[in-house]
Amino acid sequence: MASVAGPEIERLIQLLARLPGLGPRSARRAALHLIKKREALMAPLAAAMQVAISKIQVCKTCGNIDSQNPCTVCTDARRDPSIITVVADVSDLWALERAHAVNGLYHVLGGTLSPLDGVGPQDLAIDSLVSRAHQPQVTEVILALNATVDGQTTAHYITDLLQDADVKVTRLAHGVPVGGELDYLDEGTLAAAMRQRTLF
Amino acid sequence: MASVAGPEIERLIQLLARLPGLGPRSARRAALHLIKKREALMAPLAAAMQVAISKIQVCKTCGNIDSQNPCTVCTDARRDPSIITVVADVSDLWALERAHAVNGLYHVLGGTLSPLDGVGPQDLAIDSLVSRAHQPQVTEVILALNATVDGQTTAHYITDLLQDADVKVTRLAHGVPVGGELDYLDEGTLAAAMRQRTLF
Numbered sequence: 001m002a003s004v005a006g007p008e009i010e011r012l013i014q015l016l017a018r019l020p021g022l023g024p025r026s027a028r029r030a031a032l033h034l035i036k037k038r039e040a041l042m043a044p045l046a047a048a049m050q051v052a053i054s055k056i057q058v059c060k061t062c063g064n065i066d067s068q069n070p071c072t073v074c075t076d077a078r079r080d081p082s083i084i085t086v087v088a089d090v091s092d093l094w095a096l097e098r099a100h101a102v103n104g105l106y107h108v109l110g111g112t113l114s115p116l117d118g119v120g121p122q123d124l125a126i127d128s129l130v131s132r133a134h135q136p137q138v139t140e141v142i143l144a145l146n147a148t149v150d151g152q153t154t155a156h157y158i159t160d161l162l163q164d165a166d167v168k169v170t171r172l173a174h175g176v177p178v179g180g181e182l183d184y185l186d187e188g189t190l191a192a193a194m195r196q197r198t199l200f
Numbered sequence: 201m202a203s204v205a206g207p208e209i210e211r212l213i214q215l216l217a218r219l220p221g222l223g224p225r226s227a228r229r230a231a232l233h234l235i236k237k238r239e240a241l242m243a244p245l246a247a248a249m250q251v252a253i254s255k256i257q258v259c260k261t262c263g264n265i266d267s268q269n270p271c272t273v274c275t276d277a278r279r280d281p282s283i284i285t286v287v288a289d290v291s292d293l294w295a296l297e298r299a300h301a302v303n304g305l306y307h308v309l310g311g312t313l314s315p316l317d318g319v320g321p322q323d324l325a326i327d328s329l330v331s332r333a334h335q336p337q338v339t340e341v342i343l344a345l346n347a348t349v350d351g352q353t354t355a356h357y358i359t360d361l362l363q364d365a366d367v368k369v370t371r372l373a374h375g376v377p378v379g380g381e382l383d384y385l386d387e388g389t390l391a392a393a394m395r396q397r398t399l400f
Contacts, residue, residue, distance in 0.1 A: 005294060006267045008251050015245040019222075019230045026221035032291050033220050034249065035256055035265055042249050045215040049246035051208050053238055065235055067206045091232055094205060 009035070061132075063108030063125050065090050073106055080104045082139040084132060086158065088112045088146060096144060104142075107132060112150040113157055126158065133165040143171040209235070261332075263308030263325050265290050273306055280304045282339040284332060286358065288312045288346060296344060304342075307332060312350040313357055326358065333365040343371040 005013075009031060017027035034042040058064070059071035066072050073079065073093075083104030087093050088111055096102045109124040133141050141162060145151035159169050174192035176185060185193075205213075209231060217227035234242040258264070259271035266272050273279065273293075283304030287293050288311055296302045309324040333341050341362060345351035359369050374392035376385060385393075 005265075006256070006272060008248070008255050008267050009265070012245075012248045012252050015241065015248050018241055020233050021226035021230060022219075022221055028294060029291065030219045030221060032265075032289075032294075035252060038253055038256075041215065041218055043253055045212075046246045046249035046253065048208070048212045048215050049234065049242050049249075052212050052235060053243055053246065055208050056206070056235055056238075065205075065209070065232075067208050072206060089232075091229065094228065094232075 062106045063090070063110060064093055064106060081137050083142065084129070084138055084140070085142045085144050086129060087144050088151065088154070092144065092146075102142075102144075104140075109154070112145060112148075112154040114150045121157065124154075126161065129158065130161050130165070133162050133167050138165075138167055140168045140170060141165075143169065145171070147172075147174060262306045263290070263310060264293055264306060281337050283342060284329070284338055284340070285342045285344050286329060287344050288351065288354070292344060292346075302342075302344075304340075309354070312345060312348075312354040314350045321357065324354075326361065329358065330361050330365070333362050333367050338365075338367055340368045340370060341365075343369065345371070347372075347374065 012034070013024075013027050013031045016022055016030050017024050019027075022030060034045070055067040056065055057067070057069050059066055059069055059074055061070045061074045064071040064073055068075070080103050083102075084107050085096065085102050085104055086107045086109060087096065088109050090108055093106050093108060096106075107125065107129045109126065109129070111119055111124055113119055113121065113124070129141075132138060141158075143155040143158060145155050155171055162169050173196055174189060175196060176182065176189070176193045182190065212234070213224075213227050213231045216222055216230050217224050219227075222230060234245070255267040256265055257267070257269045259266055259269055259274055261270045261274045264271040264273055268275070280303050283302075284307050285296065285302050285304055286307045286309060287296065288309050290308055293306050293308060296306075307325065307329045309326065309329070311319055311324055313319055313321065313324070329341075332338060341358075343355040343358060345355050355371055362369050373396055374389060375396060376382065376389070376393045382390065
């Protein structure tokens with residue numbers, strides 16, 4: 001294979017295969033597609049990556065990624081600075097923004113506590129969250145973490161640390177997904193949806 | 201979304217989403233992965249693309265893509281120049297090379313005849329195939345085209361054109377895929393496998 005496609009193409013395929021969602025086969029297809037669309041796609045993509053490399057940085061306040069620091073969210077005067085939504089990853093921040101579910105600020109932990117994977121509190125942006133939660137304008141910290149063991153462990157850990165801060169600590173509701181059918185839901189979700197039922 | 205992630209990230213996501221195998225959601229994941237692995241992945245990938253853009257070209261003999269022209273296959277003295285394997289796309293050439301199935305040269309058509317998609321003979325590298333087939337050293341043309349309507353139409357069309365050339369025109373065998381179970385095979389494949397049965 002290497003002798004046919006040449007080392008340049010082989011390297012391109014290998015690097016593409018390291019993207020999430022692309023395996024060896026789809027990386028080959030992607031490389032071929034890029035080579036065929038050299039001017040229309042590969043050149044702009046390479047340029048966009050160069051721009052991203054030089055411009056994109058991590059917001060020192062909240063951990064979001066953006067081309068400005070502090071990020072667009074932190075500097076947006078229309079957002080409510082009294083509410084901080086804690087997420088594990090920037091992808092969760094993006095998901096909440098797509099849902100227009102948050103009007104406050106964010107705090108990106110950079111992961112969740114995971115003893116099995118060797119992720120401890122010192123590996124996450126927890127200290128900076130605690131100091132932000134002690135700022136006088138902050139009244140609520142929303143823990144928007146995955147409903148997994150690691151996510152909930154992290155939520156409990158943070159809740160304990162925020163005992164002293166004068167903030168309300170909340171978490172996302174469990175319940176029936178919109179469009180979901182009861183018949184297909186697991187018992188834990190159904191039980192939580194019943195317990196947390198709301199007035200119609 | 202655009203207001204949160206910034207135009208640079210948005211552009212990166214949009215370009216990544218145009219790769220085959222990546223949809224909008226996986227393009228976002230890929231962009232985030234690239235941004236997180238800026239030095240380890242995004243910079244080398246951008247560099248590999250720049251190298252590919254400047255170096256990779258289409259072989260003027262066979263239509264393969266390579267960093268040299270004529271390509272590595274065409275200039276490989278160990279290959280048998282009397283046999284030309286015709287493929288629709290460079291990806292098919294790669295697949296045959298991975299299978300070590302070909303020891304001769306190739307000819308990449310650049311697609312298959314498809315009246316519905318407006319692909320006619322003038323859109324494919326058919327003229328150059330006919331003139332290569334008339335070279336004295338060429339004795340066999342193997343049509344390694346997809347077993348689809350378009351692939352087989354193209355095979356018939358080329359076979360007609362090569363009537364005058366002093367070459368044997370062959371095509372890939374139909375049959376049971378290696379590892380395949382008869383019970384799951386379609387009738388057409390089974391019937392072809394019976395007709396083309398070989399001595400054990």
